[in-house]
Amino acid sequence: MRKLLLPLLLMLLFIGESIFVELMPEHLFGGSNIIAPRFLIVALLFLTVYGPRRYGILYSFVFGLLFDVVYTEIIGIYLFMFPLVAYIILKLMKILQTNIVIVSIMVIIGIMLLELGVYEMYFLIHKTNMDFSTFLSLRLLPTTIFNMIFVILAAYPLKKYYDKLVASLDV
Helix, strand or coil: CHHHHHHHHHHHHHHHHHHHHHHCCHHHHCCCCCCCCCHHHHHHHHHHHHCCHHHHHHHHHHHHHHHHHHHCCCCCHHHHHHHHHHHHHHHHHCCCCCCHHHHHHHHHHHHHHHHHHHHHHHHHCCCCCCCHHHHHHHHHHHHHHHHHHHHHHHHHHHHHHHHHHHHHHCC
16 A cells, blocks of 8 residues: 555646646736646655655656646657656755755756756747747746745655655665
8 A cells, every 4th residue: 555655646746736727816926927836846856866766767757758648749748858857856966965955956946947848849849939038937937936835835745755655665
């Protein structure tokens, strides 16, 4: 039963992102801003840092593919970006301290890398016509601020859960 808690948590966060978008009033953060909740990547990055590293990368691949299948028209963008961001954060954390503040800052940077990477991929294949300055002001900044609030609220519970997961697996 304990082995199913991690996939269940990640699946709930995956579904929670779309539910949050549907229930969030448009005018709450300004009508023109585009806010993308990134609850799943936050949990995946914390898993990569605090949990078994292979779990973080593996679940990033699985949920990247699932994200592409469910939410996007193009298979491969999130399948590529989720594990890439997790890998970059994992490598950066090898030279930084793994206290919760530093990890939270790195998770925010990871969200920004994800947003920038997805934007650049869509821009390269001409799926978006938004210029970069508009992207920065209407999508990247509001998304970063919103997800920063989520990281502040979720960092400690995620760290505790992943610490218990590692202890139970004896990794």
